[in-house]
Amino acid sequence: MDLNQVTIPAKDVALSVKFYQNLGLKLIVDALPRYVRFECPIGNSTFSIHQADTSENKNGITLYFEVKSVEEVVANLKAKGVNFDSEIVEESWLWKEIRLSDPDQNQIKIYHAGKNRKSPPWRIKD
Template identity: 45%
Template sequence: MRLNQVTVTMPDLDAGWVFYRKLGLEPIVDARPHYVRFVCPDGGSSFSLHQGEATAGGTTVYFECDDLDLTVSRLIEAGILFASSPADKSWLWREAEVFDPAGNRIVLYFAGTNRLDPPWRVPASPAQ
């Protein structure tokens, strides 16, 4: 099984379009004002916005960046305001936090091998 796409709700898809283009996502469907879909620059997954009223605090989306600090610097220069600067976390990821125009929490991060293989990973169990 592979994750294909994540969709978040946003009242203003024009604002979302600008924000996610600045993050580096490439549009593949533009059905504004109701729906837009982007492809992520790496990995082949997609990300979409559906027009509707935002719900506070319900969605967090993680985008992995190979060079987090450089990516954050580039986005700050493009006018993106971050809620937190890149910082090393106790779970061995480096993260920076930003909120999109609808208030969805977006975490840009780098985890390397710790993303799927942290030191505390649960051992594989036999099939049941």
């Protein structure tokens, strides 16, 4: 099994399109105002947004986008005017990450885990 698609809700899908394009995702399906789909710049996964009343959506969505260099990506995004909710942190689970929120307050983490994403030192042995 391979996770290849995640869909999140947004009140204003068009506003979210601009936000996620600014992060570097490529728009591949445009059914505004109700739905859009993006390709991620690396790998085969896709990401979509559907129109919904997010004022009642308190489901705690967190999106993780892994990059090779958190510092480089953050510098590029700050140059585009992207605001972050935290500074870059070296987490105890061996990931380097920074947090931000999309227009609907969905949490986003830009991070680098490398081998520690699937093979941390505490991984359960087969």
